[in-house]
Amino acid sequence: MAVVHAPRPLTGAVLLLFVSAAWGSAFPLMKDLIHRLPVEDLLAERYLIAALTLWLIRPRSLRGLSRGTWFNGVLLGVMFGVGQTAQALALSDLPSSVSGFAVGCNVIITPVMALFLFKVKVPVRVWAGVILALAGMTMFTLLKGVEDHHISLVALGGTLTAAALYSGHTILLARMTRSRSHQYNPYSVTVVQLGTIGVLTGFMALPGGISTPGSLGDWVILAHLSVVSCALGFLARSFGQAHVPAVPSAVLMSSQPLWVAAIAVVFFHEPLGWSLFVGGGLMAAAMLLAVPSKGGASPPSSEVPLSGPPPEANRRLLELTRRRLADLRDKRDDQVQCADALPLPVVARSACADVVDCPWKEPKSVKEPTFDRMMDRATRIVRSKKQDGCCHVKCLCALMEERSPAMSRFRTP
Template sequence: MGGAPERRDSLTATLLLLAVTAVWGSTFAMTKDVVAEVPVMDFLGVRFLLAAVVVAVLFPRSLRGLTGATLRRGVVLGLLYGVAQVAQTVGLQHTAASVSGFVTGMYVVCTPLLAALLLRERLPAVTWAAVPLAAVGIAVLSLRGVALGFGEGITLVGAVLYALHIVALGAWSTPAEAVRISVVQLAVIAVLGLAFGAPGGITLPSSTGVWLQVVYMAVFAAGLALAAQTWAQAHLPPTRAAIIMCTEPVFASLFGILIGGESLTGRLLVGGSIVLAAMLLAEAGPRRHVESEVPHLTV
């Protein structure tokens, strides 16, 4: 009897997560502009602090009844995501952006492995087929050379942490707790960024244009996006969520063409088509009740 509402919620969650990923893809050019003026850790700290404040102000009632379990889970999730951001940023300073994009995208491979290990999640064969297909698509989109060193290693650590975040978020999130747990995550990430940036002093944007970009990325690509992701993952198993989110480089390339004046290339057409095929393949897989797909971890 509950099949139709569950399918509707699953479809809504898929579309919402796809929209979130599109917003993330729109921020690549903006991030370049901002970090040219503001140190990376200062930017992350200010961005996520603004995001936490905005979400708390927009949803004040949701903060009532914050339980110890939600607080603990939010702190763990915030640390996972925040340290992943730091690892990705440090790695990017020691490797090419294309290689960083590919290695970071390996969270789509790590997610099902971690879900199987930590959650005892049994994935249908079609999902196992979609995972390597998505990895191939990401490689076509971003990889222009192969190198192994400190930069690639620390970036891979970040990818594993992103995968852990996706798995834990899928295990702990519920629709009722989505905003509460999101605010805690955002606050933890802000503290982490500000703590890393504090020794050299926090640098703020000096121009209106850069401030507007920071505000956009704080409100839409951090605060509302994380709240939406948290709600969506209450209705989707982690591996499906990871495959949907691996469309981010596709959206980044599309925004680069539409806004940044970049050219449409064969690499984008082929790689983007492969990633989208992987997403559709994962969505075509068999459906079971989300509670049976995503067992909840006890924390």
């Protein structure tokens, strides 16, 4: 099973830009196809075909998954599926420009949600990218003009709710990719969530019956929407977010309006406008600011995930202990002066016959050794290396062989 390991921010950025382009290419095609196919039917068929395609390519992708993976995959699918349904239902009561801007607000909702829910600290330059992305979004939507259309507050609220669900989807996926409680398999997670979205939207479409495309051209459009935009797009996102944290991911994927405008100019011969150049420049600057450096690709500790890892204080203590023990181990013998050693008890060789009698062994009543006490013991053992009559070897073995969970955390590799 393909498991993502070390973060590669540039690779992740390229994959997320592909996601943005794939989803951007779907907009003009869906806008054309919904005139001949109900939107509920289109969504259900699109996601079910995408899930089935990925499953047929790798039929074993759903075997052996943990319950946590199933739960998170279904939760991701429910969040995105409800968002898609709410956005689609509200579209009839909103101008497309207003709907596009409201959905694009997830670029600002994502960092705010991550900050308040999980205390994720966002770098200043990424905040700058968020602001530039929102400005570029405004150029591509609201500043192009709002059609003479009644704006329903209920529809607007539904679309903003969809944007919040998309933000939650991005944050949950980012946290899931970094969970140490199980291995993250992007392919399997993609199949699970696509299948969940397909089933959810299918239930929405059932009351009126499910219609299928009536011409070969419409089937080709549906194939592109299913395979390229959904299957490959979601798969690229599942891999890409393993390398890029949630907030930069939202900025990179917010470039959809830029791709929509570019496709409209190239394939539908729409005229170039000043909004394309200004908005495109703002989007490009936002993406450059959002791409994390290689050293900063890992998320802050607060974004590291749902379960499994020890507390941050224990990790820091473990790292400090390892460094200190490594320093003591690597000191040259001529730098170890017995005169500088701590007062040592006089121990006869016969006392070392039984390791239980080691003079530095921790009392049985002490269950949780403190850092200072452990360092004191280790320092005295190391410094007594050349002293005659010292049983430091057996004492050190006794120290390292203790089976208590607390001591096992402090062992050097």
